Amino acid sequence: MxxxxxxxxxxxxxxxxxxxxxxxxxxxxxxxxxxxxHTTLEAGFHIxxxxxxxxxxxxxxxxxxxxxxxQTCITKDNISVQVDGILYIxxxxxxxxxxxxxxxxxxxxxxxxxxxxxxxxxIDLDRTFEEREKINMEIVNAVDKASIPWGLxxxxxxxxxxxxxxxxxxAMEKQMRAEREKRAIxxxxxxxxxxxxxxxxxxxxxxxxLSEGEKMKRIxxxxxxxxxxxxxxxxxxxxxxxxxxxxxEKGGSDAVNLRIAEQYLGEFGKLAKxxxxxIIPADLGDTAGMVAAVSKVFTATRQRASDIEAGAxxxxxxxxxxxxxxHYPPLNRPxx
Numbered sequence: 001m002x003x004x005x006x007x008x009x010x011x012x013x014x015x016x017x018x019x020x021x022x023x024x025x026x027x028x029x030x031x032x033x034x035x036x037x038h039t040t041l042e043a044g045f046h047i048x049x050x051x052x053x054x055x056x057x058x059x060x061x062x063x064x065x066x067x068x069x070x071q072t073c074i075t076k077d078n079i080s081v082q083v084d085g086i087l088y089i090x091x092x093x094x095x096x097x098x099x100x101x102x103x104x105x106x107x108x109x110x111x112x113x114x115x116x117x118x119x120x121x122x123i124d125l126d127r128t129f130e131e132r133e134k135i136n137m138e139i140v141n142a143v144d145k146a147s148i149p150w151g152l153x154x155x156x157x158x159x160x161x162x163x164x165x166x167x168x169x170x171a172m173e174k175q176m177r178a179e180r181e182k183r184a185i186x187x188x189x190x191x192x193x194x195x196x197x198x199x200x201x202x203x204x205x206x207x208x209x210l211s212e213g214e215k216m217k218r219i220x221x222x223x224x225x226x227x228x229x230x231x232x233x234x235x236x237x238x239x240x241x242x243x244x245x246x247x248x249e250k251g252g253s254d255a256v257n258l259r260i261a262e263q264y265l266g267e268f269g270k271l272a273k274x275x276x277x278x279i280i281p282a283d284l285g286d287t288a289g290m291v292a293a294v295s296k297v298f299t300a301t302r303q304r305a306s307d308i309e310a311g312a313x314x315x316x317x318x319x320x321x322x323x324x325x326x327h328y329p330p331l332n333r334p335x336x
Contacts, residue, residue, distance in 0.1 A: 096151030
């Protein structure tokens with residue numbers, strides 16, 4: 001009796017354990033009653049009817065990462081490349097994933113592979129690396145549209161690797177090397193061109209500045225020479241006026257005669273120091289006569305200037321002046 005009671009207790013405990021279910025967060029259980037879909041258990045504690053209800057499927061509502069295996073694709077220019085990727089999917093309707101298709105992950109990856117082959121075949125090899133974003137978008141649109149009856153949502157797709165054959169790799173490396181060398185040559189030529197332009201512009205500005213400086217220099221020098229000539233003329237005129245005033249004063253004529261005699265003798269004395277040949281006038285001893293002749297010239301010149309200022313006709317000839325056509329006798333040249 002006790003044995004039967006113990007068996008009964010164990011049986012009841014097993015039934016209760018199998019009937020009670022705790023569903024984790026972001027997970028759902030699909031319950032079938034007598035082999036037919038009954039309900040979907042969400043996160044929490046649930047009691048099932050023993051021997052009638054059973055958990056047929058368990059589905060996670062988290063976003064899943066499915067690896068799309070590497071496959072061979074042929075580009076538009078008939079180049080075979082190896083392409084693989086990653087597909088991101090999420091279950092939106094757990095019931096459809098259970099009863100709408102046998103294996104939703106396998107179906108999604110197969111559809112992604114076929115779409116990838118189709119999109120790769122539309123572009124050339126050189127553009128496959130540039131058109132990754134477009135290929136990913138086309139795969140997402142195609143798989144997401146086809147997986148609606150399966151209760152799936154395709155969030156994104158990423159191409160991991162695009163591997164061309166080794167021979168194509170070598171050709172691409174040569175092409176890229178030539179392209180880089182071309183860009184380097186172009187950049188160098190552009191830099192040389194700009195440098196020449198800058199140097200020419202600098203030379204132009206330098207020449208302009210030099211010409212402007214030379215122009216200002218010549219203007220300043222011309223103005224300086226003009227002012228110098230003007231001041232020298234004014235000083236000379238002032239000196240002449242002072243001399244004329246001094247001559248008209250008492251004793252001025254005697255002072256002038258004395259000054260002329262001193263200069264005459266001084267200049268004559270310099271001839272013996274400078275030259276080996278000495279020219280001596282015929283009347284060397286008649287210094288007083290020479291001074292008197294010069295004095296007459298000064299007196300005549302002063303009179304003539306006074307007549308010109310008064311408006312009178314100038315004298316016909318200065319006293320002691322040489323008549324036209326008259327020649328002086330040659331000077332006696334002493335023996336060396």
